[in-house]
Amino acid sequence: MANVITSEGEISTRQVNVGIKNEIANEKHLLTIEMPKKLDSIAVGLGDGVSITLKGDVGDFVGALNNGAKIEIEGNAGRYIGNNMTYGEIIVNGSAEDGVGFGTYEGTVVVYGNAGDGIGQLNKGGLIVIDGNIGDLAGLYMLSGDIIVTGSTGIDTGDWMIGGSIYVGGTYKTGTNAQIREMNDYDRQKLENIFDIYKIDADIASFTKIEPKKLRPFYGDEK
Template identity: 45%
Template sequence: MSPELKISDENLTTHQINQQIKKALQEQKNRIIIENNDKLDSIAVGNPSGVEFNLKGEFGDFIGALNEGSRIEIEGNTARFLGNNMTSGEIIVEGSVSDGAGYGMYGGHLLIKGDAGNSLAELNKGGVIIVQGDIGSQAGMFMLQGDIIILGNASTETGNWMLGGHIYITGEVESLGKNAAYRNLDEEDKTKISEILNAHHLEFDLDAFKKIDCQSKRPFYGH
């Protein structure tokens, strides 16, 4: 039996596609190709390690949500909440994404080669999010842990009410949010950035990075 499943019927619903994925995984198929431009939501949700997805086209909300270790490559754009609450694995987007990408991530890597919308990595709990293009407002809002690496520019209120983790950016930042502040990069930061970006074979200028951290771990209760 072939270890690969290919789905290319544009008339299928999200439920029908996910039922085919479930059946393929039961048959030990470890590579799943989906071609669709219907901007369907909640595709490739909650899948385990050892599975590779190749999504081609335009997709909707919650793609790769609750990912538990699979590798998802998207040759196109996605809508909101890409990788929502994923715990591990890798999602690579060749295009751009809308608002809320990486919301509540516990772990794993999210690489966006285009632009990202507002509220990138809100409530990030430990994931690594990389954006090669520009991002919208309030990136890293309420983030607790993890890293956001931006190779483009950021809009307003970057790091708004962040409580932990780090934001690294090479471009311009229109404004910082509440409880966010610039810090100096140390050698540990430089080593971490280099290791992450080299692992994804990305070009970068290490000297161009600025670091944004929280001012206080307890901004609502005093220092």
């Protein structure tokens, strides 16, 4: 059964986060929270076994440092959703701004809409799925993991990427140390499985795979 945290009048980030911690302390791990306005840094640093639905638009850094919780946002999200998360799942049923999944270690972030610049920068092993279009510099300095964009990207996609893969269903412009690689059966099966799990309707045959040219791009021509 869902628990709803509400407050009459003005509500702050602290009030919401204290309410979440109190509910968890009372062994209530399935929460629904009405968001009367966009607040930053909601549901930060939560652990495994917690499932939270945020009803309404949210601000920046929601779900940052997530360590196992499932967070679903029924609205649009601000910047740096899932920043530096280590585990868990964040679902945005709307659009998101810049920096989705910045510095993610593991876990999954899915945005059912468009997103801004810097998607998956410094990704260290997470899965970031954008079911729409994104801006520039996706995957900048990414080390591992996957970024999947069903629509188009802006400029410098995969700029200075060191590891991992970026899959783009629309148009793109690659950055330094990024190159196009042929999709293989493993890639197609990976996308099919992810699209099946998250109910994404996309033509796998239209996707392009982007990977790094060199594993050590900062050392001149060294291979």
